[in-house]
Amino acid sequence: MEKELAIQLRGITKRFGTVLANDHVNLDVYRGEILAVLGENGSGKTTLMNMIAGIYYPDEGQILIDGKEVVIRSPKDAFEHKIGMVHQHFKLVDLFTAAENIVLGMEKEGRYNIREVNAEVAKITEHYGFHLDPTKKIYDLSVSEKQTVEIIKVLYRGADILILDEPTAVLTPQEITRLFSVLHRMKDDGKSIIIITHKLNEVLEVSDRVAILRRGQHIATVETKDTSEAELTEMMVGKKIDLNIERSEPVNPVPRLTVEGLNLYNSEGFHVLKDISFTANSGEILGVAGIAGSGQRQLLETIAGLYDPASGNIIFHNPQDGKEIDLKDKTPLEIRQLGVRLGFVPEDRLGMGLVGNMDITDNVMLRSYRNGIFGFLDRKRPRKQAEEIVRKLEVSTPGLSTPVRRLSGGNVQKVLVGREISSSPEVLMTAYPVRGLDINSSYTIYNLMNSQKQDGAAVIFVGEDLDVLLALCDRILVINGGAVTGIVDARNVTKEEVGLLMTKTDTERKEEVK
Amino acid sequence: MRKTRHGEAREPLVHLSKRASIPPLKAWGIRLLAIALGLIVCGLVAFVLIEKLGQHPERIGDFYNAFIKGSFSTSRKFWKFLKNIAILLCISLALTPAFRMRFWNIGGEGQTLIGVLGAIAVDFYLGGQVPEWLLLILMFVAALAAGTLWAVIPAIFKAKWGTNETLFTLMMNYVATFLVGYFLVIWVPSGSSSLGKLKYGKLPSFGNDYLLIILIVLALTIGLYIYVNYTKQGYEINVVGESVRTARYIGINVNKVIIRTMVISGALCGLAGYLIGAGLDQTVTADSVGGQGFTGIMVAWLGKFNPLAMILTAGLIQVLNQGASQISQDFDVSGAFPDVIVGIILFFVIGSEFFINYKIHFRGHHDHATGKEAVK
Numbered sequence: 010m011e012k013e014l015a016i017q018l019r020g021i022t023k024r025f026g027t028v029l030a031n032d033h034v035n036l037d038v039y040r041g042e043i044l045a046v047l048g049e050n051g052s053g054k055t056t057l058m059n060m061i062a063g064i065y066y067p068d069e070g071q072i073l074i075d076g077k078e079v080v081i082r083s084p085k086d087a088f089e090h091k092i093g094m095v096h097q098h099f100k101l102v103d104l105f106t107a108a109e110n111i112v113l114g115m116e117k118e119g120r121y122n123i124r125e126v127n128a129e130v131a132k133i134t135e136h137y138g139f140h141l142d143p144t145k146k147i148y149d150l151s152v153s154e155k156q157t158v159e160i161i162k163v164l165y166r167g168a169d170i171l172i173l174d175e176p177t178a179v180l181t182p183q184e185i186t187r188l189f190s191v192l193h194r195m196k197d198d199g200k201s202i203i204i205i206t207h208k209l210n211e212v213l214e215v216s217d218r219v220a221i222l223r224r225g226q227h228i229a230t231v232e233t234k235d236t237s238e239a240e241l242t243e244m245m246v247g248k249k250i251d252l253n254i255e256r257s258e259p260v261n262p263v264p265r266l267t268v269e270g271l272n273l274y275n276s277e278g279f280h281v282l283k284d285i286s287f288t289a290n291s292g293e294i295l296g297v298a299g300i301a302g303s304g305q306r307q308l309l310e311t312i313a314g315l316y317d318p319a320s321g322n323i324i325f326h327n328p329q330d331g332k333e334i335d336l337k338d339k340t341p342l343e344i345r346q347l348g349v350r351l352g353f354v355p356e357d358r359l360g361m362g363l364v365g366n367m368d369i370t371d372n373v374m375l376r377s378y379r380n381g382i383f384g385f386l387d388r389k390r391p392r393k394q395a396e397e398i399v400r401k402l403e404v405s406t407p408g409l410s411t412p413v414r415r416l417s418g419g420n421v422q423k424v425l426v427g428r429e430i431s432s433s434p435e436v437l438m439t440a441y442p443v444r445g446l447d448i449n450s451s452y453t454i455y456n457l458m459n460s461q462k463q464d465g466a467a468v469i470f471v472g473e474d475l476d477v478l479l480a481l482c483d484r485i486l487v488i489n490g491g492a493v494t495g496i497v498d499a500r501n502v503t504k505e506e507v508g509l510l511m512t513k514t515d516t517e518r519k520e521e522v523k
Numbered sequence: 524m525r526k527t528r529h530g531e532a533r534e535p536l537v538h539l540s541k542r543a544s545i546p547p548l549k550a551w552g553i554r555l556l557a558i559a560l561g562l563i564v565c566g567l568v569a570f571v572l573i574e575k576l577g578q579h580p581e582r583i584g585d586f587y588n589a590f591i592k593g594s595f596s597t598s599r600k601f602w603k604f605l606k607n608i609a610i611l612l613c614i615s616l617a618l619t620p621a622f623r624m625r626f627w628n629i630g631g632e633g634q635t636l637i638g639v640l641g642a643i644a645v646d647f648y649l650g651g652q653v654p655e656w657l658l659l660i661l662m663f664v665a666a667l668a669a670g671t672l673w674a675v676i677p678a679i680f681k682a683k684w685g686t687n688e689t690l691f692t693l694m695m696n697y698v699a700t701f702l703v704g705y706f707l708v709i710w711v712p713s714g715s716s717s718l719g720k721l722k723y724g725k726l727p728s729f730g731n732d733y734l735l736i737i738l739i740v741l742a743l744t745i746g747l748y749i750y751v752n753y754t755k756q757g758y759e760i761n762v763v764g765e766s767v768r769t770a771r772y773i774g775i776n777v778n779k780v781i782i783r784t785m786v787i788s789g790a791l792c793g794l795a796g797y798l799i800g801a802g803l804d805q806t807v808t809a810d811s812v813g814g815q816g817f818t819g820i821m822v823a824w825l826g827k828f829n830p831l832a833m834i835l836t837a838g839l840i841q842v843l844n845q846g847a848s849q850i851s852q853d854f855d856v857s858g859a860f861p862d863v864i865v866g867i868i869l870f871f872v873i874g875s876e877f878f879i880n881y882k883i884h885f886r887g888h889h890d891h892a893t894g895k896e897a898v899k
Contacts, residue, residue: 024540025540025541066538068884313772314774315771315772340774340776341771341772341773341774342774342775342776343774344774345774353772355772357768359766360766360768360769361766361768361769361772362769362772363769364761364762364765364766364769365765365766366765367761367762367765371758371761374758375762375769375773376773378755378758379755381755384754384755384756385753385754385755386753386754386755386757386758415544
């Protein structure tokens with residue numbers, strides 16, 4: 010199979026301070042292929058691609074396009090070489106239409122004519138099988154449509170080398186299938202597509218070749234058809250690990266937290282949570298599945314006392330005396346003072362769960378700083394607690410006085426989860442606890458949730474990876490648009506069934522309990 | 524990388540990268556280097572601007588000597604130096620809790636001035652009619668209450684309606700200035716706008732006129748250092764400053780912390796006003812604080828809101844101020860010249876923070892392991 014080379018990377022090296030993000034990486038990309046760049050978070054995938062796209066500049070090494078050495082100093086340079094990148098976080102102007110966003114920033118001869126642009130965009134859309142109305146405003150678009158706009162933006166600029174950074178993270182299974190078929194058509198058109206991902210099943214499904222990065226180094230590039238999930242995992246993490254998550258049968262589950270008819274409006278009057286009811290049992294992990302932004306965050310934050318719901322009840326069943334406590338309209342402090350041990354690992358670790366500029370001890374103290382005598386802080390006990398968290402969860406840190414923002418994502422999360430479980434919670438809520446974590450850290454977190462479950466806590470786990478939700482949870486609550494679309498038994502459900510529930514609209518909603 | 528289709532294309536001449544951390548010694552080295560460079564530039568500027576120096580370049584030694592002479596040549600100057608540090612530091616300390624909370628209190632000037640006004644108003648109306656000790660206590664209460672009021676109004680608006688504290692506190696400065704003007708017109712009917720030194724309401728002096736003030740501020744510095752680092756309230760201030768969402772998440776009442784902290788900030792500004800009114804001036808003018816409410820912001824920033832480090836930064840600024848006035852005396856130049864000198868040096872000092880936070884790579888240099896310094 011003789012193919013034409015599009016990009017060659019030779020000895021690309023990039024450092025951030027003392028961190029070696031890319032270490033002499035060599036990589037070839039051919040015309041008309043889909044290359045998956047696979048690696049754990051922090052392995053340097055995005056950094057490497059950012060250097061091709063002109064966001065970063067390499068410290069060492071060369072980039073060759075069509076065999077000639079080039080210098081790419083800015084995204085504009087990259088476009089001149091027909092390279093375009095779709096970033097993980099969209100960069101769109103909400104108030105503009107799709108077509109306006111697509112032409113934004115382009116310098117072109119002649120008059121600006123939005124009708125022509127609309128027609129051209131429609132042509133591209135049709136050619137590749139996208140679904141998009143170019144005259145719609147961005148704020149009216151779904152996440153997948155916004156992604157489409159970003160991809161067309163790049164195509165419109167004439168790119169024939171496309172880089173997609175974690176394109177599937179925000180999509181439902183159905184949308185992923187559609188994206189992949191579009192990618193195949195582009196490939197048939199002779200375009201080179203580089204897709205950054207850490208999801209093995211997608212790599213196997215869509216790519217022709219896989220380049221594996223580990224700790225900034227290029228480990229290997231293999232033909233997809235000649236490899237397996239196990240082999241890729243091994244190259245990605247360096248050692249064989251068990252992909253199975255342990256799941257024990259719930260022991261003596263009793264209702265611990267009951268939510269009834271919960272309604273919440275945000276400050277703009279938007280109906281964020283619609284009549285949500287469910288029960289979380291002790292000794293059980295209740296998964297929460299849904300497309301990003303379906304109200305998962307608001308649900309957990311309302312239970313934690315950060316929002317006042319318009320109506321509904323949040324009943325905590327106290328295991329000590331069997332009494333029922335209504336947590337609705339209580340502040341986080343009042344909830345604690347009522348003796349309810351509620352652990353909450355929020356989605357935004359450094360913006361909500363922790364304080365990035367404070368050290369580990371001071372962060373561990375967040376929950377307990379009020380315990381000091383008189384007005385003074387007692388750092389002795391929190392320091393011991395911090396030492397214990399560092400030791401038990403194997404947090405790698407230079408010391409307890411290191412600001413947590415300096416730690417890597419996995420270690421930040423270990424500090425946060427460690428603090429939240431150290432009070433042996435009766436209810437533990439976690440929102441996307443493994444987002445951005447490498448496989449080893451992810452498993453540490455899964456195991457911690459499992460051990461909390463075995464200790465009798467009611468664990469509520471908001472996740473995005475359906476494979477993990479299906480493997481780890483006992484039951485799964487599916488929400489869409491702020492409403493419950495189903496509660497299913499995780500042991501007897503398929504990914505596709507959950508995916509369907511995630512996109513089901515209000516009108517077809519029906520309860521499927523256990 | 525050498526050739527492209529454009530022919531000769533090279534990597535960018537300079538590019539920046541953020542430092543993960545920097546050893547403290549190196550950071551201080553960069554700062555000292557910045558001060559040295561600032562002084563050299565000052566010398567060059569002086570050659571151009573000061574006629575006497577232009578004609579007698581050999582007097583450049585005197586020029587630099589003035590920085591030492593200004594603060595340390597006589598014991599009177601030295602005490603004045605310490606007193607000036609104390610007042611400036613007191614205002615900076617007052618601003619510190621607010622700044623640690625990321626509440627940009629630009630109103631230190633007005634809060635202090637209104638404190639002076641409060642103290643002097645009590646002095647004006649009650650001086651001689653009540654015992655001196657009672658008068659001093661009443662003046663103290665009035666100064667603190669006035670400062671608190673001036674700070675807490677913007678805080679309440681911020682907490683309840685989310686108004687911008689920077690603009691609000693800034694505006695309160697002007698209100699304070701004009702209030703002083705208003706009372707001066709009432710108190711001095713003759714039309715001369717100067718109140719003159721009042722007979723009563725002077726802080727007792729032991730040993731030295733300034734010693735009591737200096738000791739009060741020293742105690743305050745230590746007290747505030749403990750407050751921000753070792754108390755629950757100080758901890759809450761830090762959390763609110765770093766992340767309001769984290770504060771809410773752990774159940775801190777953010778509005779309460781904002782208002783409480785501004786009460787402290789305003790009361791301490793009031794204290795500074797009391798030290799100026801009762802400790803030094805026994806009078807009030809629109810210029811009683813003389814811009815120290817703004818200089819104090821810089822002292823606090825440069826000291827990274829650490830009360831102990833702020834002793835040093837307040838000292839640095841005072842050495843510069845007094846040195847610069849000494850220069851204008853010795854070389855017979857206009858009153859604007861000291862400001863030029865101080866401005867140049869502060870420009871370098873503040874600019875050096877950039878080189879502490881960022882590393883600069885030049886084309887062709889790739890010795891990242893050592894990270895060669897590029898201070899300029």
